[in-house]
Amino acid sequence: MMPLRRFQMHQPKSVKEAAEMLAHYGEKGRLYAGGTELLLAMKHDLLRYEHLVDVKTVPGLDKIEAQNSSLRIGSVATHRSIEKSPLVKERLPVMAEMTRYIANVRVRATGTLGGNIGFAEPHSDPATLLLALGAKATLQGQTGERSLAMNEIIVGAYETALAPDEILTAIEIPLPARSQRAIYLKFQIHERPVLGLALIVDVDASGNTITKAKAVVGAVSPAPCRSDKADALLVGPKDKVEKQLTDAARALADAADPVDDLEGSAEYKRHLIGVYLRRAFTQALASPLRNP
Ligand SMILES: Cc1cc2nc3c(=O)[nH]c(=O)nc-3n(C[C@H](O)[C@H](O)[C@H](O)COP(=O)(O)OP(=O)(O)OC[C@H]3O[C@@H](n4cnc5c(N)ncnc54)[C@H](O)[C@@H]3O)c2cc1C
Known part of the structure; x- marks a missing residue:
């Protein structure tokens, strides 16, 4: 590892002052939060910034608050504060x-939600x-x-739609309705997940029919991905959907188009999508309705 260059x-x-600073320093400057990604990349001389x-010095950006039907998590909230927040729990x-x-x-004690999304590292769990939650x-810029929706802000590996002077200030997450069950599963061997899979299903009063579904797979390719075809195959009576899970997983894998990387081959990741979609489906239907 190289010694850090001077910066x-x-x-x-204020956010306005931060935006002005970003505009002023241009390519020589970068926003810094927990530094868990940024400083590491700078130590490896993969990124160079002078400013x-x-x-984190902007007051209020770490707030976690409930609004009418959503949760607003400030971008500077650390993973640890989110994990421990009674409101989020x-x-x-x-x-x-x-x-x-x-x-x-x-990493959780220092790394922030804004830094995780702002870096657009492909193996992001959030x-x-x-x-999947429609966050x-x-x-905010000058x-x-x-x-922006999540698939609008993360546009590729390490690529976001943020303008050079823009700061991610918060993530607003609609709270799932009472009829919805939300599951997130991941498979991980090394530091980062090989696969993350989120499934949100709406279940009717009998608990036996899925009326709406959204499956998202992440970490297997540059950005999280979903598929209309997969979601349609996940809707209907439970027994019917069970029989369609293999086709739904194939549709999701086709949409994600997994890549070979240090975490595993594309073929292996396609296999994992099938295994984890089935697990998520089983858990979703078995889990009680917990959301208010
Ligand atoms: C060992 C290790 C293991 C990890 N494992 C996982 C894992 O299992 N799952 C997972 O999801 N993540 C994982 N991560 C990533 C971790 O979640 C991120 O490192 C962390 O969230 C980044 O936050 P930060 O505040 O440190 O960002 P920084 O390093 O400060 O910044 C990262 C990037 O985001 C930009 N940025 C920061 N804040 C903002 C903002 N408010 N608006 C716009 N841009 C911003 C910065 O300019 C920079 O480009 C891991 C990281 C490490 C080092």
Whole structure:
């Protein structure tokens, strides 16, 4: 590992000031939160910046709050604070549970949700679950605010739709309805997941018919992915859907188009999609309705 090149740290007091600093330093500057990805990449000399803008000095960006039918998680909230938040545990247990298994406790104590999404590392757990939950990212730049869905903000491996002066300020997550069950499963051997799979299903009062489904697979390819065909095959009476799971997994794998990487071959990942979709389906139908 190389020694870190010299850089200057800047401490904005507002999002507006942070946006102005990013615009001012241009390609020589970068937003900095927990630094778990950024400083590592800089130590390896994979990224070079002369100015880091510390978003953690902006007050209020670490807030986690419930709104009418959604949960708003500030971008600077660490994984650890999300995992431990009584509000997240109560209102969106699937998010707290997913977060518990991100990295190790040292990374979770420092790494932030905004940094995870802002880096667009392909093996992100939150990106997969948040796409399934229909979450939106709030971005603020010099000229105003906008909101993007997860598949709009993460556009490829290490690639986001953030403008150079934009800061991700919060993630807004709609709370699942009472009739919905949300599951997130992952398979991991090394530091990052080989596969993450999120499944949200709407189940009728009898508990035997799925009226709506959304499956998302992540980590197997550059960005989390879903498939209309897979989701359609996951709807109907439980027994019928069970028989269609292999076809649904194939449709999801076709849409994701897994890649070979250090975590495994594309063929292996296709196999895992089948195994984990089946597991998620079984768990979703077995789990009680926990969401308020
Ligand atoms: C050993 C290890 C294991 C890991 N395992 C997992 C895992 O199992 N699952 C998983 O999902 N992740 C995993 N990660 C990734 C981890 O979640 C991220 O490192 C962390 O969330 C990044 O947050 P940060 O605050 O440290 O970001 P930083 O390193 O500070 O920043 C990362 C990038 O995001 C940008 N950024 C930061 N904040 C913002 C913002 N508010 N708006 C816009 N851009 C921003 C920065 O400019 C930079 O480009 C692992 C990381 C490590 C080092």
